[in-house]
Amino acid sequence: MANFWENKALSELTQSEWEQLCDGCAKCCLHKVEDEDTGIIYATNVICQYLDVENGQCGQYSERSTLVPECVTLNNDNLEQVYFMPTTCSYRLLAKGKPLPEWHPLISHNKESVHESGNSVRDKVISELEADDLMHHLTGEWE
Numbered sequence: 084m085a086n087f088w089e090n091k092a093l094s095e096l097t098q099s100e101w102e103q104l105c106d107g108c109a110k111c112c113l114h115k116v117e118d119e120d121t122g123i124i125y126a127t128n129v130i131c132q133y134l135d136v137e138n139g140q141c142g143q144y145s146e147r148s149t150l151v152p153e154c155v156t157l158n159n160d161n162l163e164q165v166y167f168m169p170t171t172c173s174y175r176l177l178a179k180g181k182p183l184p185e186w187h188p189l190i191s192h193n194k195e196s197v198h199e200s201g202n203s204v205r206d207k208v209i210s211e212l213e214a215d216d217l218m219h220h221l222t223g224e225w226e
């Protein structure tokens with residue numbers, strides 16, 4: 084039997100299936116900076132204060148939109164926002180007709196594989212509570 088993410092469109096997923104698709108990378112919780120002259124967006128190594136970096140989970144999941152207005156809560160009603168997610172984001176991959184990577188927990192059956200493969204923010208970020216000017220924390224162009 085085919086896996087649910089292979090035989091359903093994103094818009095057809097149940098809430099539970101939608102949640103399972105998130106790999107826990109937390110790259111979407113990184114601060115980004117836009118160059119006003121060029122429109123180019125740069126990633127930083129500064130992460131939202133509410134992220135539990137060890138497990139990649141939001142510590143304020145139910146309150147996140149209120150606490151962090153710019154936090155994008157991706158769902159079926161704003162799928163166009165998927166292109167603001169990182170290139171490895173499961174929702175973005177599936178929206179583009181690409182398969183999930185081998186390190187995705189749904190493929191590996193191991194929640195740690197996203198971290199062990201270096202595809203999460205673990206060990207690479209500092210909290211926004213500790214960071215100074217974001218311009219000092221640029222890590223490259225946001226793809």
Ligand code: SF4
Pocket residue numbers: 104105106107108109110111112157168169171172173174
């Ligand atoms: S970038 Fe996508 S897969 Fe990674 S944590 Fe955010 S929503 Fe989940």
Ligand code: SF4
Pocket residue numbers: 111112113131132133134135140141142143144147148150151154155
């Ligand atoms: S509020 Fe939660 S989901 Fe939103 S950016 Fe912060 S840690 Fe990530």
